[in-house]
Amino acid sequence: MENKVNKLFSSQLAIANVGVDIFAKAFRAQDTPCVHVEWRPPAGGNKKMVDLLSKLKDL
Amino acid sequence: MGLIDDANREAVERLDLSNPALTDVVFAKDVVPGIDKYTVSHAGPPITWNAMSGPMRSAVMGALIYEGLAETREEAAQLAASGKIKFRPNHDCGCVGPMAGVTTYSMPLCEVTNLTYGNKCYIAFNESDIRALCFGSADPVVIPRLHWFEEVLGPAVKDALAVNGPINLKAIVTKALTQGEELHNRIAAGSALFYKAISPALVKVVDSRTELQEIVDFLAPSDYVFLNLGMAYGKASADAIKNIPYCTVVSTMSRNGTNFGIKVSALGERWFEAPCPKVKGIYYPPYTEADANPDMGDSCITETVGLGGCAMGANPAMVHVFGAESTDEAAKITREMLEITCGVSKDKVIPNMNNQGIPLGIDIRKVVETEICPLINTGIAHKDPSHGQIGAGVSRAPLACFQQALEAFVESLG
Numbered sequence: 001m002e003n004k005v006n007k008l009f010s011s012q013l014a015i016a017n018v019g020v021d022i023f024a025k026a027f028r029a030q031d032t033p034c035v036h037v038e039w040r041p042p043a044g045g046n047k048k049m050v051d052l053l054s055k056l057k058d059l
Numbered sequence: 060m061g062l063i064d065d066a067n068r069e070a071v072e073r074l075d076l077s078n079p080a081l082t083d084v085v086f087a088k089d090v091v092p093g094i095d096k097y098t099v100s101h102a103g104p105p106i107t108w109n110a111m112s113g114p115m116r117s118a119v120m121g122a123l124i125y126e127g128l129a130e131t132r133e134e135a136a137q138l139a140a141s142g143k144i145k146f147r148p149n150h151d152c153g154c155v156g157p158m159a160g161v162t163t164y165s166m167p168l169c170e171v172t173n174l175t176y177g178n179k180c181y182i183a184f185n186e187s188d189i190r191a192l193c194f195g196s197a198d199p200v201v202i203p204r205l206h207w208f209e210e211v212l213g214p215a216v217k218d219a220l221a222v223n224g225p226i227n228l229k230a231i232v233t234k235a236l237t238q239g240e241e242l243h244n245r246i247a248a249g250s251a252l253f254y255k256a257i258s259p260a261l262v263k264v265v266d267s268r269t270e271l272q273e274i275v276d277f278l279a280p281s282d283y284v285f286l287n288l289g290m291a292y293g294k295a296s297a298d299a300i301k302n303i304p305y306c307t308v309v310s311t312m313s314r315n316g317t318n319f320g321i322k323v324s325a326l327g328e329r330w331f332e333a334p335c336p337k338v339k340g341i342y343y344p345p346y347t348e349a350d351a352n353p354d355m356g357d358s359c360i361t362e363t364v365g366l367g368g369c370a371m372g373a374n375p376a377m378v379h380v381f382g383a384e385s386t387d388e389a390a391k392i393t394r395e396m397l398e399i400t401c402g403v404s405k406d407k408v409i410p411n412m413n414n415q416g417i418p419l420g421i422d423i424r425k426v427v428e429t430e431i432c433p434l435i436n437t438g439i440a441h442k443d444p445s446h447g448q449i450g451a452g453v454s455r456a457p458l459a460c461f462q463q464a465l466e467a468f469v470e471s472l473g
Contacts, residue, residue, distance in 0.1 A: 040429070043430065055472075059061045
């Protein structure tokens with residue numbers, strides 16, 4: 001049975017990395033093109049701040 | 060759009076339409092509300108003598124000697140600690156000042172008027188020297204230069220403005236942005252443009268050849284004389300957005316060397332404070348980061364109105380100051396600041412970013428949501444009294460100020 005994962009990684013990859021940039025750096029270090037999207041959870045995941053921000057959404 | 064977005068759009072428009080001009084030179088004793096010989100205004104949010112950092116204390120000591128209230132620094136320190144001196148923030152009495160920013164009774168102040176909205180603010184002359192009162196320097200040149208401001212430079216610039224008329228600061232800011240400056244770290248073109256504007260009138264009004272030579276020798280080589288005027292441009296613009304209901308735009312950012320404080324338009328004069336950040340920068344030998352005081356000064360009023368760190372893309376030559384390897388980092392910082400602001404200027408643009416308008420209107424909601432804090436360009440004072448400037452660099456406004464402000468804003472809605 002063909003290993004789909006091996007087939008994927010032996011082909012030309014088109015990679016978009018979202019969030020932690022260490023993965024994007026690792027791809028680039030292996031000469032593999034990668035588009036990195038900077039993303040963090042809203043308010044760094046601080047629930048109190050997320051709740052405060054949500055109270056302003058409808059104003 | 061909602062109430063907040065509408066209010067913030069109004070703030071951006073007022074910031075952009077503000078038209079500050081240098082209109083006069085006046086004495087602090089004549090214009091600053093409630094000031095007397097025993098009043099010392101300072102940069103940043105309110106602070107007591109005991110809580111002041113070394114350079115702030117040192118600047119206070121120098122100012123008390125300048126005012127003739129003490130003969131030695133020891134006497135000045137005793138007086139400052141005695142409870143007889145009233146300390147208050149510049150921002151709470153219509154003034155701003157770089158670094159320690161001490162403003163006292165006898166100082167001549169540049170009066171800047173926002174010609175669009177009519178509000179005025181005041182700032183002392185820039186000392187154009189690392190041996191400066193504002194950096195807490197105790198060098199022997201400091202106090203005599205303050206007296207020279209009072210007796211020679213101040214009256215001369217006042218007379219020159221009477222002959223010349225107001226000098227438009229918005230025009231200088233707009234032009235300097237196109238000449239590679241963000242007007243906080245790099246102000247050489249702004250200073251040259253100011254000198255170009257004021258010097259013909261100075262020649263007309265200063266009778267003494269000796270005094271005229273002294274004035275030229277002070278102003279012409281200065282790369283920093285416009286720092287203070289750019290700050291007053293910022294203060295006059297930012298004061299025009301105070302007290303807009305529902306507005307979450309920052310109206311003041313400032314630091315006293317111990318705490319960083321911000322104000323928010325809809326929340327009026329209330330300060331939101333957190334400890335001052337450290338500054339990442341370059342140091343004049345033999346100084347190092349271990350010698351540095353935390354961030355200090357009212358000068359981040361420039362960032363508050365879209366200059367300084369917000370306009371970093373205009374000043375790619377500066378990236379070495381914060382250790383970046385590519386000049387592309389400058390534009391990247393401006394793009395980052397665009398994520399936490401509500402709009403852009405229509406006429407103050409950054410040419411090497413395809414005439415991108417400078418970011419306007421720092422929104423506390425966006426800062427809290429993204430955790431991207433305003434980047435601030437700054438000078439660095441020694442942490443101990445008396446040294447003066449030891450370097451320059453960048454810092455980030457503390458997130459906690461914006462989080463506190465957001466909480467207070469939600470509470471204010473009931």
